[in-house]
Amino acid sequence: MHINAAFDSGNIEVVKAEDAAAIELAIRKDHQSDFYQWFHFKLHGEVGEDYCLTITNAGESAYPDGWKDYAAVASYDRETWFRVATEYDGKVLKIHHTLEQESVYFAYFTPYSYERHQDLIHAAQQSALVQHELLGLTLDGRELNLLVVGAQEADHDAKKKAVWITARQHPGESMAEWFAEGFLTRLLDDEDGVARKLLRNHVFYIIPNMNPDGSVRGHLRTNAAGVNLNREWAEPSLERSPEVYYVLEKMKATGVDLYLDIHGDENLPYNFVAGAEGVPCFNERLEHLGQQFKQALLTITPEFQTTYGYEQEAPGEGNLTVASNAVCERFNCLAFTLEMPFKDNADLPDSDFGWSAPRAQQLGADVLAAIYAIADELR
Structure with missing residues (x-):
């Protein structure tokens, strides 16, 4: 029996692994941070044997309520990820699985590898609609990639509206990059009427992975310096948060008419958006536009809902x-944080797969149609 996490996005520490029925593990903290929740590791063992893997420090993780009604994902081929029996007693998380092949991977959610990220960027680059820009380098020296889609001249010489999508500021929220892939796939489909019409008068600025360092390191929430990028937008710096610094500088150059920041939520088993109602510039125009966007998405897909979400910030x-x-206030534009579950969508449960990479991809495609519903009123 062998347990290994020495690979892209791997995270686990072996406490004890002498008995298949009593394996003890611990999740490693993000570098220079107390955040931890993401795990990803490989078990090599005996076919037909029953394994019980106990994550001993689950109760002290960043979001312990996230383990309630949660089921880990597993895969034998790293393509199909399915849910496995998981239980949480308030202190430890236990994963149960009977080995069907010699080795299996377990993860907090379906991983999105750095290799697949590079494939996504360069596959998109093949389109005549796409310009691939290097915004800068991360603290670990990785590229921060921006895909600019539809930068040709607008009809009637009108200035095109700028739509920004950023994903995976929190690296453990891998569903965000699956969403970005689904969104991008539809946007680049030259036979999709919604995409073709939007690209006449809109430019899309898409960053599929805002935090490649944290993704490769197996972090939940932070970059290589242990910094939560989604708390850096007031004063980003090249020393702490170059990822945010470079993106904000590019936004200043392009302007922003719509911004979606894509995330995953550990606790809530729903898809939802959080608006910017608490910022000083928020007004009736943005309120109306936001309601239109949410209503359109409700009409497009039953995967989205507005009953459950975060408490709205006071004006x-x-x-x-x-x-x-920050983006709403700086550019006076509609801006949402879009959240997806690590668990399942309680409105449409799937006991075999839960909320999954394919469902996140489909939601990304559906969001493009919701943008189409409000496109004419963005500015």
Whole structure:
């Protein structure tokens, strides 16, 4: 029996692994941070044997309520990820699985590898619609990639509206990059009428992974310096948060008419958006536009809902270190944080797969249609 996490996005520490029925593990903290929740590791063992893997420090993790009604994902081929029996007693998380092949991977959610990220960037680059820009380098020396889609001249010489999508500021929220892939796939489909019409008068600025260092390191929430990027938008720096610094500088150059920041939520088993109602510039125009966007998405897909979500910030009390608030205030534009579950969508449960990479991809495609519904009123 062998347990290994020495690979892209791997995270686990072996406490004890002498008995298949009593394996003890611990999740490693993000570098220079107390955040931890993401795990990703490989088990090599005996086919037909029953394994019980106990994560001993689950109760002290960043979001312990996230373990309630949660089921880990597993895969034998790293393509199909399915849910496995998981239980949480308030202190430890136990994963149960009977090995069907010699080795299996377990993860907090379906991983999105750095290799796949590079494939996504360069596949998109093949489109005549796409310009691939290097915004800068991260603290670990990785590229911060921006895909600019539809930068050709607008019809009637009108200035195109700027739509910004950022994903995976929190690296453990891998569903965000699956969403970005689904969004980008539809946007680049030259037979999709919604995409073709939007690209006449809109330019899309898409960053599929805002935090490649944290993603490769197996972090939940922070970059290589242990910094939560989604609390850096008031005063980003090249020393602490170059990822945010470079993106904000590019936004200043392009302007922003709509901004979506894509995330995953550990606790809530729903898809939802959080607006910027608390920022000083928020007004009736943005309120109306936001309601239109949400209503359109409700009509498009039953995967989205507005009953459950975060408590709305009081007027004037919005946290301007958070991306969606900061961008809304700086550019006076509609801005949302879009959240997806690590668990399942309680409105449409799937006991085999839960909320999954394919469902996140489909939601990304559906959001493009919701943008189409409000496109004419963005500015």
